[in-house]
Amino acid sequence: MSAGISLAGKVALVTGGGRGIGKAIAHRLATAGAHVVIASRKLENLQATAAELRGLPGQVVPLACHVGRLDQLENLVRQTEAQLGPIDVLVNNSATNIGQGPALDVTDDMLDKMIEVNVKAALRLVRLTVPGMLERGRGSIINIASIAGLKPQPGGLLYSFTKAGLIMMTRCWAQEFGKRGVRCNAIAPGLIQTDFSEFFWKDESYRTTLEATQPIPRVGQPEEIGFLGLYLASDEASYVTGQVFTADGGNTLL
Numbered sequence: 319m320s321a322g323i324s325l326a327g328k329v330a331l332v333t334g335g336g337r338g339i340g341k342a343i344a345h346r347l348a349t350a351g352a353h354v355v356i357a358s359r360k361l362e363n364l365q366a367t368a369a370e371l372r373g374l375p376g377q378v379v380p381l382a383c384h385v386g387r388l389d390q391l392e393n394l395v396r397q398t399e400a401q402l403g404p405i406d407v408l409v410n411n412s413a414t415n416i417g418q419g420p421a422l423d424v425t426d427d428m429l430d431k432m433i434e435v436n437v438k439a440a441l442r443l444v445r446l447t448v449p450g451m452l453e454r455g456r457g458s459i460i461n462i463a464s465i466a467g468l469k470p471q472p473g474g475l476l477y478s479f480t481k482a483g484l485i486m487m488t489r490c491w492a493q494e495f496g497k498r499g500v501r502c503n504a505i506a507p508g509l510i511q512t513d514f515s516e517f518f519w520k521d522e523s524y525r526t527t528l529e530a531t532q533p534i535p536r537v538g539q540p541e542e543i544g545f546l547g548l549y550l551a552s553d554e555a556s557y558v559t560g561q562v563f564t565a566d567g568g569n570t571l572l
């Protein structure tokens with residue numbers, strides 16, 4: 319149990335669950351009793367995280383998967399169902415950010431890669447998991463977007479574009495699946511201290527400006543996103559769908 323919320327008997331799949339925000343969400347879900355598959359490319363890192371999270375009420379199972387490869391996604395869903403049972407909660411969290419820089423430097427290859435990992439993977443995983451959720455009449459999809467999908471990130475054309483796409487897919491899925499018991503929401507974090515965002519939080523001048531201007535004047539921690547994921551996965555959020563939950567220390571107020 320965690321924060322009075324129980325996910326006992328539920329099965330969750332968290333992409334990018336080996337570190338950062340995905341790990342924090344997987345931790346919360348397993349603490350609440352869900353059995354959780356954590357999936358990404360680096361099996362060794364996933365195994366270390368699974369070992370760290372051993373002993374929680376829910377099992378944490380590491381599975382290797384490059385989310386840009388359809389055959390690997392199909393295998394991931396097959397393996398998850400074989401080892402833990404039908405998937406109730408899908409967290410689309412894995413992402414990449416290549417091509418940070420001037421908009422005119424963006425190439426076709428960068429665009430394709432960013433779509434493949436940040437958008438197409440979520441579409442494919444929804445196609446692979448949601449039919450079962452609809453049949454069972456229950457399920458929760460959580461897409462990890464970004465405040466960059468709500469307002470343009472300077473030099474981040476492709477990142478902002480893919481996260482905005484994920485936000486609109488969230489709304490479309492929520493609209494279409496709601497009547498059949500499947501909810502879909504997005505989380506839009508601000509700057510969270512992870513490997514992914516070190517370009518920003520290790521930059522002293524960026525950090526100093528953030529600390530001087532943001533209403534909550536510091537960089538966030540992955541654990542501050544974990545509880546939001548737990549809430550959206552749970553039946554406590556049974557009337558909540560199609561929404562974007564911003565957790566950004568007030569950054570979007572600037």
Ligand SMILES: NC(=O)c1ccc[n+]([C@@H]2O[C@H](COP(=O)([O-])OP(=O)(O)OC[C@H]3O[C@@H](n4cnc5c(N)ncnc54)[C@H](OP(=O)(O)O)[C@@H]3O)[C@@H](O)[C@H]2O)c1
Pocket residue numbers: 333334335336337338339340357358359360361363383384385386410411412413414435462463464465506507508509510511512513514515
């Ligand atoms: N940190 C922030 O400030 C921030 C802000 C807003 C939104 N976000 C979003 O939060 C999510 C998690 O990022 P994070 O900050 O927690 O970063 P992180 O700790 O670096 O985690 C990124 C995860 O994505 C996985 N990944 C990357 N490419 C992959 C691929 N091709 N196939 C499968 N998995 C892949 C990585 O695992 P492997 O390397 O093992 O594949 C890793 O587990 C992302 O969607 C990101 O856009 C982050």
